Amino acid sequence: MDDLTLHEDPRSGNCYKIRLTAALLGKPLACKQYDIMQGETRTPEFLRDVNANGRIPVLQIGDRFLPESNAACWYLAEGSPLIPGEAFDRADMLRWMFFEQYNHEPNIATLRFWLQFVGEANLSPFQESQIMAKRAGGEDALAVMDEHLAGRDWFVGDSVTLADIALYAYTHVCEAGGFRLQDYPAICRWLIRVSGLPGYVRMS
Ligand SMILES: N[C@@H](CCC(=O)N[C@@H](CS)C(=O)NCC(=O)O)C(=O)O
Structure with a gap:
């Protein structure tokens, strides 16, 4: 290999x-x-x-x-249980991974980057003008996730898939971008579930 x-x-x-x-x-x-x-x-x-x-x-x-x-x-x-074997579930997993790249990461990761690493005082006028829209977009994405997770353990099927991993990465640190996890109880329960997986490693 x-x-x-x-x-x-x-x-x-x-x-x-x-x-x-x-x-x-x-x-x-x-x-x-x-x-x-x-x-x-x-x-x-x-x-x-x-x-x-x-x-x-x-x-x-x-x-x-x-x-x-x-x-x-x-x-x-590829070939592991992190990718569902059934065609609809596999496509549904990709749906959440595209959602992550289009609706979630560009709002939540960008705000975290600007606020935690660049610093609010150092933002360009354009970046400053984007903060409210990024906050609204991120909250919309978190609300969609919270609603989906209410009453189910994982994004797709009944076990962890790449959809959970992709969405976990920036969700669990979203408070650094000014988002309030306590507003999303189903997400909070899911974050605990992910962090309890065998083999789990912390971000850094
Ligand atoms: N869609 C890409 C996004 C990659 C990306 O935005 N990388 C950032 C860090 S998270 C980066 O390398 N930024 C440095 C730069 O743009 O110079 C992915 O999912 O890998």
């Missing part, structure tokens, strides 16, 4: 998804760290050798490079 190396910044939830998937599956994963605040994913070498899109995470599989967190999770989990 090819060696697996995660090119990551440990503060990133997108990178954490991949580490959590590997840990739940018991797959060994080496890590190479970058500081995105210092532009280390924008160097000519990184753009040429690792990801022309200038972003982590990138999962290196032997001498091949796979960017995009959810694609990397899929690669690791």
Whole structure:
């Protein structure tokens, strides 16, 4: 089997998804760290050798490079119970992973990044003008999740899948972006369920 190396910044939830998937599956994963605040994913070498899109995470599989967190999770989990065997459930899992990338991460992860790492005082006028819309978009996403999880344990079927891992990564740290988890009781119960999984690892 090819060696697996995660090119990551440990503060990133997108990178954490991949580490959590590997840990739940018991797959060994080496890590190479970058500081995105210092532009280390924008160097000519990184753009040429690792990801022309200038972003982590990138999962290196032997001498091949796979960017995009959810694609990397899929690669690791192929053939495992983290991907449902039944066609509808598998597509439904992808539905939540696309939701995560379109409705959840661009609002919740971005606000966390701006408020926790960039700092409110350092935001550009454009970023400042986006805060309210990002807050509203993030709250909408959390409300959809909370309603879906009321009365069920996992996003798809009756066991944990990549949908749960993808959505867990930034949800469990969303308070750093100013969101209030206590407003979402079904999410709170699900977060405890995920953190109790055998093999679970913390974000950092
Ligand atoms: N859709 C991508 C998003 C990747 C992404 O936004 N990465 C951020 C960190 S979470 C990054 O590398 N930022 C550094 C930069 O843009 O220079 C994924 O899911 O992997």
